[in-house]
Amino acid sequence: MNHHSRTRVLLITGDIIGPRMAGPAIRVWNMADQLAATCDVRVVSWAKIDRQSDIFALFYVNDGDDRSMREHEQWADVIIVQGISMRMYPCIAQSDKILVADLYDPFHLEQLEQNKHRDADTWNEEVLKAVSLLNEQLARADAFICASERQQTLWLGALSVAGRINPATYSADASFDSFVRIVPFGLPSDDPVQSRHALKGERAGISVDDKVLIWGGGIYDWFDPVTLVRAVGLLAAAHPEVKLFFMSARHFNPDVPEMQVLQQTVEVADELGLTDRSVFFNDTWVDYEDRINFLMDADVGVSTHPVHLETRFSFRTRILDYLWAGLPIITTDGDSFADLVRDRDLGAVVPPQDPEALARAIIEVLFDDARRESILSNVQQVREDFTWERAVAPLRDFCENPTRAPDRGAAKGSRSTGGSDPFSRILAMPKGPRRDTALLVYYLRTGGLSKTFGKARERWGRARRR
16 A cells, blocks of 8 residues: 555546436445545546536546556555446456445346346346456455445355355454445435425426425336326325326436336326326436425325345435435335334335325325324434445445455455356456457357347447437
């Protein structure tokens, strides 16, 4: 490590950092913000940077521009990676610096849902690609961070199969709590302040006396907004004052494909005659700083999902926004937040895909005054547990005294990057003509000419969209 008093920490993301931010960028921004109190911090993104900080530096590095990234890699003592950072920049994968892998998003499980509507080869390929990226991080990182105890268990299982649960790491910490640290998403420690009304009396169709249910984020394939729309449909005749507002229907980043479930949700709302009467879709993504004006115009925060593997290990960051805004929460059972809502009585937990049960929960949380008062008081108490300051503390402790993994450099044979199948090995190659040729040969061998041309067309389409 360099001989200077403050640790130099580099955080890398592929997300847009600006007035509108999705989960990965929000996380990197707030981790940088907290770490900057005791460390020197740089944030690098290969997406657009349209926001600046007074306390840490932000840099744009083109995707795959290894030469520019090397300058940041050489500056850093600790490098925190997300997603595909290591694959994007070989100098990060090959770096001898202390590396922390942020695994708060088990994206290989997301791929199971996100690509299930595509052809079998593509679905399989996307999951394989995600697993290969994760294997690379599991093999190399000196420490890991994740969002919940459930996720910690998931990643300890993955690390044990990757050979990282071994005598050296066990001797250093038999609990492994310092190897896989829980760093959840957080929320601001300041009380929220509403600067304007964004919904009540402002949005056509939503009056000042209406009861608003808010869906506080994007509509993705691993959610179940359709059941929620059906539940509102069941209430519409008797309770026309109940309104459901989807805060962000379409993603602001053109590289994020539109999800099939969005189309289904709009279709069901149209069929039931609810669109712009009881159900409202916001066509643009709300600015990060402006979201509180929407949340504080709501009466309940909602999050509904089917129960599948992604659910079990997910960490629904929008629920933290509900806590911050002091909202009761109605959520489907099956994830770690459902446990929290149930254990601390923060609202209602409903069975999956049951519009009648969901409608009953909405009535109870909105209209039973004594019940609502008790929930609101519990929400205020739980909020304190989830501030960014508390959430980032385990990472800050590590960065102030960073250490290499005890098994760094040991048992090299069991620490290969990526999977052992040919596709994973090709994906692990640096981007360039050699990798493209290897992919072409692989596609020709496994799928013939039609699949190869299909892949080329898909890539060309993506490039044009960008």
